[in-house]
Amino acid sequence: MKSFLKGLFDIKNWKKRTMITWVVVLIIIAVCIVLSFLKPSEADMKAMASPEMQEMIKADESSSRKRVTVTYNSLIIVNYCSFSTSGAKEITEKYVGFVGKAFQADEGFGKFAGQMVNYTYRMLGCGENILHGAKLTLFLTTASTLIGVVLGTLLALGKISKNKVLSKFCSGYIFFFRGTPLMIQLFVIYYTLPAVFGFAWRDLFSAADNQAVYKGAFIAALIAYGLNSGAYCAEIVRAAIQSIEKGQHEAAKALGLSYGQTMRLIIIPQSVRRMVPPVCNEFIMMLKDASLVFAISLMDITTISKNIMTSEISYIVFLPALVIYLIITAFFTWIFNAIEKKFSLYE
Amino acid sequence: MKRLTRVISILGVAALSLGVLAGCGKSASDGAAESDTSTAAVSEAQADDAANEAVADAASYDLSNVKLMSEGKLSVGCEVGYPPFEDFAEDGTTPIGYDVDIITEVARRLGLEVNIINTAWDGIFAGIDNNYDLVCSACTITAERQESMAFSTPYIANYQAVILKAGDTKEIKSFNDLDGMTVAVQKETTSDELISDYKSTGTIDVEVVANEKILSCFTQLDNGEVDAVLVDSTVADGYLAKNPDKYIYAYKDETEAEEFGIAMGLQNTALKEAVDWALAGMEADGYIAETYDYWFGVTE
Numbered sequence: 352m353k354s355f356l357k358g359l360f361d362i363k364n365w366k367k368r369t370m371i372t373w374v375v376v377l378i379i380i381a382v383c384i385v386l387s388f389l390k391p392s393e394a395d396m397k398a399m400a401s402p403e404m405q406e407m408i409k410a411d412e413s414s415s416r417k418r419v420t421v422t423y424n425s426l427i428i429v430n431y432c433s434f435s436t437s438g439a440k441e442i443t444e445k446y447v448g449f450v451g452k453a454f455q456a457d458e459g460f461g462k463f464a465g466q467m468v469n470y471t472y473r474m475l476g477c478g479e480n481i482l483h484g485a486k487l488t489l490f491l492t493t494a495s496t497l498i499g500v501v502l503g504t505l506l507a508l509g510k511i512s513k514n515k516v517l518s519k520f521c522s523g524y525i526f527f528f529r530g531t532p533l534m535i536q537l538f539v540i541y542y543t544l545p546a547v548f549g550f551a552w553r554d555l556f557s558a559a560d561n562q563a564v565y566k567g568a569f570i571a572a573l574i575a576y577g578l579n580s581g582a583y584c585a586e587i588v589r590a591a592i593q594s595i596e597k598g599q600h601e602a603a604k605a606l607g608l609s610y611g612q613t614m615r616l617i618i619i620p621q622s623v624r625r626m627v628p629p630v631c632n633e634f635i636m637m638l639k640d641a642s643l644v645f646a647i648s649l650m651d652i653t654t655i656s657k658n659i660m661t662s663e664i665s666y667i668v669f670l671p672a673l674v675i676y677l678i679i680t681a682f683f684t685w686i687f688n689a690i691e692k693k694f695s696l697y698e
Numbered sequence: 699m700k701r702l703t704r705v706i707s708i709l710g711v712a713a714l715s716l717g718v719l720a721g722c723g724k725s726a727s728d729g730a731a732e733s734d735t736s737t738a739a740v741s742e743a744q745a746d747d748a749a750n751e752a753v754a755d756a757a758s759y760d761l762s763n764v765k766l767m768s769e770g771k772l773s774v775g776c777e778v779g780y781p782p783f784e785d786f787a788e789d790g791t792t793p794i795g796y797d798v799d800i801i802t803e804v805a806r807r808l809g810l811e812v813n814i815i816n817t818a819w820d821g822i823f824a825g826i827d828n829n830y831d832l833v834c835s836a837c838t839i840t841a842e843r844q845e846s847m848a849f850s851t852p853y854i855a856n857y858q859a860v861i862l863k864a865g866d867t868k869e870i871k872s873f874n875d876l877d878g879m880t881v882a883v884q885k886e887t888t889s890d891e892l893i894s895d896y897k898s899t900g901t902i903d904v905e906v907v908a909n910e911k912i913l914s915c916f917t918q919l920d921n922g923e924v925d926a927v928l929v930d931s932t933v934a935d936g937y938l939a940k941n942p943d944k945y946i947y948a949y950k951d952e953t954e955a956e957e958f959g960i961a962m963g964l965q966n967t968a969l970k971e972a973v974d975w976a977l978a979g980m981e982a983d984g985y986i987a988e989t990y991d992y993w994f995g996v997t998e
Contacts, residue, residue: 415806416799420787435787437794439939439995473790542821551828559769561813564829648817655790658778661913662785 386428391448393423399446399453404434424472431456431468447494463667470659471671474652482565485675488641488651491569491576496584496634498577503584508614510589521585528582534643536579541647568647570677580637587629591622624694631687635680652676736943757862759808763968768829771813772805773830778816782911782936782993783836796932796993800853801834801960803985807976823847826963832973833961836930848964852957853986858889859931861938863919870926870949871903879925880905884914888956889928910929920944930956935994961985 363418400408404419411417418438424431427451435443445456447465456465476484509521528536545551552567560566595618603613642653650658656672659665742785767773776797780785784795793814805812815830822833826847838856839849860870860881870876883889885908897904900903907924909915915927916937927934938945960977962970980986 395906416802419793420789420792422750422789424789437787439782439936439994443788443941461781469788469790478789480793538821542824545828546824553829559771561771563823564773564815564817568830646818646820648815650816658786659790659909661911662781663788664913 383428386450387448390425390428391451391453393425393430393432395424396430396446396448396453397421398442399432400434401444404442404444407436408434422469424469424477426468426477429464429468431465431472433465433469438619466663466665467666469538469669470656470668471675473659474655474672474675476655480562482562482569483650485642485652485679487569487649488638489679491572491641491644491651492634492637494573495580496567496630498573499580499584499633499637500588501591502577502581502631503588504619506581506585507588507592509586509598511592525582525585528579529586531580533575533640534646537572537575537643538647540575541568565649568593568644568649572644572647572649576637576641580633582632584630587626587633588622590629592618593626594625595621624691627687627691627694632686634683634687636678638676638683718824751849759972761808761972764972765966765968766810767827767829769812770811770812770969772801772808772832774801774812774814775817775822775825775830775833776801776814777819777822777834778814779940780836780933792796796989797834797836799836799989799993800980800986803980803989804973804976807836807979808972812828812976817897823961824946827966831962831966831969835957836932837961838956839959843961846964848962848970849959850968850970851977852959853977853980854958854990855955856958857931857955858892858951859934860949861916861919861927861929861934861945862925862942862948863922864946866925866946868925868948872949873951875949876904876926876928877902878904880907880923882907882909882918882924882927884909884929887930889930893928916945932994939995 399567407419408421411419419435420433420435420437421434422431422435422474431446432448432453433443433445435441443457445462445465447451447456447461447468448454453463455461472478474484476486479486481487482488506521506524509517510525512518516539541552552571553563554567555570556563556566592614599617599621600613603617609617641651645654645657652675653671656668703872704814711728717888776784776793778786778793778795780795782795783797784793786792787794793816798814801814802812813823813830817825817829817835819835823843823846826833835851837843839852849992858873860873862868862870868875873893876893876896881904883893883906890906890908893904893906896902897906905914907918909918912933914927915924918924919927926948933944934945936945960973961972977986
């Protein structure tokens with residue numbers, strides 16, 4: 352940590368390229384901060400509504416049936432505000448706020464910009480808890496990959512161990528979870544297990560919690576994804592361990608190390624580097640498989656984009672979805688590359 | 699050890715950037731809190747209204763026998779994403795639609811709060827009494843379904859309808875006239891069963907395209923990939939009201955009505971009585987008719 356910070360402040364010795372990257376990043380951040388202060392405030396945006404719309408919003412306040420939905424989305428440098436009535440005859444007013452001004456966004460480029468802001472906001476799960484959109488995707492993928500790596504290491508060690516029962520059990524586990532579709536595993540864990548054992552996932556949370564069902568589903572999803580990822584990671588870890596030359600084992604034995612010590616001190620540290628690229632692969636696969644949670648009532652990026660497509664009859668919703676996925680993937684590829692580089696020092 | 703700290707620092711940077719990526723994280727939670735309070739405010743307002751009305755009507759319902767998932771709250775399973783019955787408003791969180799209006803009013807008349815739980819259509823009925831008290835999600839009442847669950851009195855009638863592209867002059871007087879055409883339907887709906895039956899029995903020679911979403915059917919019709927769409931008349935009303943110059947109503951089979959009801963557990967008779975009581979009141983004072991006009995806009 353110390354050396355990292357030292358390197359950061361020792362500007363003279365920065366490599367040229369690194370410095371340029373930092374400067375560009377800092378400029379972008381600075382511009383974003385300035386722009387984010389310049390964008391119109393929420394109150395300003397909401398005041399844009401036409402007099403008729405204001406009247407309808409007023410009327411809604413005293414009525415038991417709400418007709419107007421006021422949407423306010425703020426994405427760092429731009430914000431978007433829309434007023435829309437429901438029903439067969441829709442009336443909508445849309446505004447995009449940028450650099451101190453609110454622009455009408457009912458057609459043309461304004462409409463496009465407004466849609467982009469609104470869709471991105473919804474897919475990122477802003478204004479929502481962790482059970483929504485990109486937050487759900489990221490958390491589910493990261494957590495299940497972590498569970499998978501830990502579980503996978505144990506399973507791999509079990510599979511290559513000399514204990515026949517343990518080895519058979521681990522092989523059976525891996526065979527089962529790699530040989531059946533994740534979707535069906537998800538269904539079994541969410542629907543079949545509670546039916547057979549007579550419990551409900553939502554009972555893990557208080558009955559008064561409006562989100563209890565979603566939280567229960569999320570726990571079920573986390574278990575299913577973790578178990579599934581464990582099976583795939585087990586094979587990755589096993590392959591990595593077995594790719595270390597036999598000579599290492601023999602040398603360790605000659606030095607008088609036990610099997611456990613050999614694994615812990617010699618073999619596993621060396622195999623980590625070889626695990627990183629396939630684990631990264633597994634991570635990216637998981638990222639996309641996260642969309643299967645739609646089957647148990649959760650809304651990830653893909654599900655939200657499909658939902659928007661149906662309700663707004665709009666196909667450009669997939670543009671921001673692709674960009675979000677690419678950004679997430681690029682970011683994690685970078686992390687995995689960095690980890691790989693750190694561990695390459697051994698070779 | 700040094701290497702380890704480096705890895706940790708990288709992970710630290712990663713975590714930080716994750717925070718940045720989440721970007722709107724803070725305002726997000728604020729927003730969530732806000733929307734929570736706003737829905738709470740809504741239900742409070744509704745509860746107030748309900749209280750007033752109950753006094754006015756002097757006919758509030760005795761809920762002491764009704765067992766609910768959580769006290770004072772009606773949990774509703776609903777596949778949000780089937781406009782105009784149920785759909786998310788533009789803010790992406792507020793469910794709106796015909797079913798939503800109906801069930802909210804039912805709950806209001808019973809003096810309950812409503813909690814709509816978005817659920818995938820597959821397995822929606824398995825969630826009754828596990829995840830929610832009832833399902834209000836454009837469910838057709840069928841004899842088969844009635845064996846495993848109880849339905850309220852119907853709150854809307856629905857027919858099978860054939861939609862053509864505007865300007866198409868084909869005359870369709872019965873489903874037999876679809877002979878030789880390519881027809882799009884939504885997968886595993888009544889429309890799908892109906893037309894597949896015509897095809898498998900050899901009554902007519904028709905090509906059936908089954909889509910996941912009803913929107914895909916209409917897009918295929920726009921693009922000329924199919925000749926007609928067979929769909930629930932209520933859904934068709936919604937689409938036609940929004941796109942009056944794009945599609946035309948070719949045929950509506952009024953001989954066979956399908957009725958939509960609210961599905962509940964078979965054992966939950968007290969809840970069924972309560973819901974039926976509320977629906978009867980809504981039918982009597984014109985709430986249902988008014989809501990129908992609002993969402994399907996066919997009285998012009």
